[in-house]
Amino acid sequence: MNQLYSSKLLENAVSEFSKLPGIGKKTALRMALHLLKQDEDSVRQFGQAVIQLRSEVMYCKECHNLSDTEVCEICSSPGRDHSIVCVVETVRDVMSIENTMQYQGVYHVLGGVISPMDGIGPADLTIESLERKVAAGTVSEIILALSTTMEGDTTNFYIYRKVKHFPAVVSTLARGLAVGDELEYADQVTLGRSIINRMPFECTFNKK
Amino acid sequence: MNQLYSSKLLENAVSEFSKLPGIGKKTALRMALHLLKQDEDSVRQFGQAVIQLRSEVMYCKECHNLSDTEVCEICSSPGRDHSIVCVVETVRDVMSIENTMQYQGVYHVLGGVISPMDGIGPADLTIESLERKVAAGTVSEIILALSTTMEGDTTNFYIYRKVKHFPAVVSTLARGLAVGDELEYADQVTLGRSIINRMPFECTFNKK
Numbered sequence: 001m002n003q004l005y006s007s008k009l010l011e012n013a014v015s016e017f018s019k020l021p022g023i024g025k026k027t028a029l030r031m032a033l034h035l036l037k038q039d040e041d042s043v044r045q046f047g048q049a050v051i052q053l054r055s056e057v058m059y060c061k062e063c064h065n066l067s068d069t070e071v072c073e074i075c076s077s078p079g080r081d082h083s084i085v086c087v088v089e090t091v092r093d094v095m096s097i098e099n100t101m102q103y104q105g106v107y108h109v110l111g112g113v114i115s116p117m118d119g120i121g122p123a124d125l126t127i128e129s130l131e132r133k134v135a136a137g138t139v140s141e142i143i144l145a146l147s148t149t150m151e152g153d154t155t156n157f158y159i160y161r162k163v164k165h166f167p168a169v170v171s172t173l174a175r176g177l178a179v180g181d182e183l184e185y186a187d188q189v190t191l192g193r194s195i196i197n198r199m200p201f202e203c204t205f206n207k208k
Numbered sequence: 209m210n211q212l213y214s215s216k217l218l219e220n221a222v223s224e225f226s227k228l229p230g231i232g233k234k235t236a237l238r239m240a241l242h243l244l245k246q247d248e249d250s251v252r253q254f255g256q257a258v259i260q261l262r263s264e265v266m267y268c269k270e271c272h273n274l275s276d277t278e279v280c281e282i283c284s285s286p287g288r289d290h291s292i293v294c295v296v297e298t299v300r301d302v303m304s305i306e307n308t309m310q311y312q313g314v315y316h317v318l319g320g321v322i323s324p325m326d327g328i329g330p331a332d333l334t335i336e337s338l339e340r341k342v343a344a345g346t347v348s349e350i351i352l353a354l355s356t357t358m359e360g361d362t363t364n365f366y367i368y369r370k371v372k373h374f375p376a377v378v379s380t381l382a383r384g385l386a387v388g389d390e391l392e393y394a395d396q397v398t399l400g401r402s403i404i405n406r407m408p409f410e411c412t413f414n415k416k
Contacts (some may be wrong), residue, residue, distance in 0.1 A: 013261040016254045042263035046224045047255035053221040054251035
């Protein structure tokens with residue numbers, strides 16, 4: 001049954017909130033009523049932050065990451081190794097890798113993976129711009145950091161074929177048991193691959 | 209650890225979203241990235257709906273319900289029985305009762321319940337305005353529809369003492385087993401009260 005609202009303004013705000021991912025009518029109402037209790041300035045600030053985000057944010061012309069400037073902070077940083085390019089699906093993956101603080105190269109955001117089921121072909125992604133970057137000759141290593149799904153693997157293979165005649169090394173993220181995993185609960189495919197791709201033992205206690 | 213954002217605009221929008229109730233940084237980021245994929249007009253519409261809600265919505269001067277006009281639709285409707293006043297805590301309670309389609313009277317939104325722990329006294333609620341309404345002599349019944357908590361009971365009692373010398377009848381919502389409840393899982397207090405307040409059996413099959 002449809003909720004009856006005593007105010008069109010409230011109904012409108014609730015319907016806008018409920019368009020957000022994972023937000024139903026009840027949560028949307030809770031949010032709208034919450035905002036009604038805040039002072040007018042902070043609600044205006046909220047609304048404007050959202051409008052401004054959509055109208056002013058840019059995509060870095062080098063790596064297609066979200067940025068406030070034409071070239072993002074990572075691409076314009078002299079401290080990063082511009083010869084290593086990590087290829088990721090989305091902006092969120094850049095954040096995840098940045099958060100590890102283990103990577104000093106630059107990124108290339110594809111904007112998705114090749115998925116014929118969803119109607120996404122190579123032309124919908126930024127693969128051509130990646131090819132141009134590699135063709136320019138300044139890239140020494142391409143790290144493919146896509147999801148281990150069928151679509152991710154297809155995209156990996158497509159990119160590999162496009163860049164294999166250039167001198168750059170193509171690598172991929174290590175696959176295996178997650179840190180903290182117990183053997184008993186690891187899935188068979190992961191466990192199987194981690195036996196095949198076993199690596200030399202390193203005593204991590206001596207390392208910093 | 210703090211998330212690193214490549215864009216201040218994004219960081220700003222995420223921090224605004226995460227001020228909403230029940231929204232953490234991860235969900236806030238998901239919402240912001242979702243909006244980035246929508247077209248600019250619909251994001252502007254979202255932002256403006258929120259700002260407009262806060263700046264333009266009014267509280268009905270009769271019942272303190274949310275309204276787009278000075279007097280809300282319910283209070284200004286000639287089809288409602290203005291002599292029955294249902295006293296509720298919040299705007300949301302009005303919606304819940306309206307949704308049942310079983311009530312034809314009007315409402316009075318208190319704005320909360322008396323709760324010394326949270327520093328809410330009778331003066332912070334709209335009890336005085338309720339008293340004035342009852343004193344005017346047009347009210348024949350007051351239905352107390354507050355939560356069955358300590359605070360709700362206190363507020364019920366406070367209101368009862370304020371209005372008992374007026375001719376209006378004071379009633380409260382029926383308490384008992386919920387429709388569809390099984391005895392086995394009902395809590396003791398509710399079950400106990402439903403025995404004490406047992407009511408004459410009515411054959412509901414014959415009723416429409």
